[in-house]
Amino acid sequence: MRPNAAKARMLAGKPALGVVSTSGSPFVAGSLANTGLDFILVDCQHGAWELNEAMDAFARISLGKATPMARVHRNDFFDIGRLLDRGSLGIVVPMVNNRAEAEAAAFAMRYPPRGGRSMGAFATDHLGLDNYIAQANDQVFLAVQIETVAGLRNVDEIMAVDGVDGCWVGPYDLAAGLGLDTSTDSGRARHEEAILEVLAACKRAGKIPGIYGGDDPGRWIEKGFQFVTAGAELDLMAQATRDLVRRVRPE
Numbered sequence: 001m002r003p004n005a006a007k008a009r010m011l012a013g014k015p016a017l018g019v020v021s022t023s024g025s026p027f028v029a030g031s032l033a034n035t036g037l038d039f040i041l042v043d044c045q046h047g048a049w050e051l052n053e054a055m056d057a058f059a060r061i062s063l064g065k066a067t068p069m070a071r072v073h074r075n076d077f078f079d080i081g082r083l084l085d086r087g088s089l090g091i092v093v094p095m096v097n098n099r100a101e102a103e104a105a106a107f108a109m110r111y112p113p114r115g116g117r118s119m120g121a122f123a124t125d126h127l128g129l130d131n132y133i134a135q136a137n138d139q140v141f142l143a144v145q146i147e148t149v150a151g152l153r154n155v156d157e158i159m160a161v162d163g164v165d166g167c168w169v170g171p172y173d174l175a176a177g178l179g180l181d182t183s184t185d186s187g188r189a190r191h192e193e194a195i196l197e198v199l200a201a202c203k204r205a206g207k208i209p210g211i212y213g214g215d216d217p218g219r220w221i222e223k224g225f226q227f228v229t230a231g232a233e234l235d236l237m238a239q240a241t242r243d244l245v246r247r248v249r250p251e
Helices: 005-011 026-031 051-062 077-085 099-109 132-139 149-153 155-159 171-177 185-205 217-223 233-248
Strands: 016-021 039-043 067-071 090-093 141-146 166-169 210-212 227-232
Touching: 005 016, 005 067, 005 141, 016 067, 016 233, 026 051, 039 051, 039 090, 051 067, 077 090, 077 099, 090 099, 099 141, 099 155, 141 149, 141 155, 149 155, 149 171, 149 185, 155 166, 155 185, 166 185, 166 227, 171 185, 171 210, 217 227, 227 233
Parallel strands: 016 039, 016 227, 039 067, 067 090, 090 141, 141 166, 166 210, 210 227
Antiparallel strands: none
């Protein structure tokens, strides 16, 4: 089985850098797999992805060196299983607020006896299928999103759940939930304080801290986050095009 290189990198104490793919295009997602990124996160919550297109994206990503991962659109046993069965090696679950919700995600993620995932992985050949059933539990990666006031309040109990490998902070939702105006110094300070509370909880639990890094992922890597995205591929493409136009046609 193709090892989850991004997970291995993080378990070795190194950061893994990825992008969020919202385009709904397997070709676009796959084109990023040999750019040096560690993972591509197919975003089925906020992106334009249909299930079969996500499956095609996982296969195209696996042609390169990046690890295929996905965000489900909700914390649901069958939604998690369907993306795993189609060949995602990582799952991000949004809006996890407490221990029970984290336990539900962990239960859906792995086969018995470590979870309750249903047998039926039919589209995992691109992972180099040796014995998928025997290896999947160790290779898959589960990150729960801490992005609500409740999630922040319960972060220690969430991160203590067996089967949760790490988290992925949703900074924009977290700021909104806390009622913060991040255009002010005080709002930015409280926002960063909250994010660093999650980082500290991950360290206490021995779990992998992650965050949507936006346009400055290096800043969060320097602070100790390991599962970090540099934004959405369409935003990066648009910004690169704007930069090109400014260079070629300055005004």
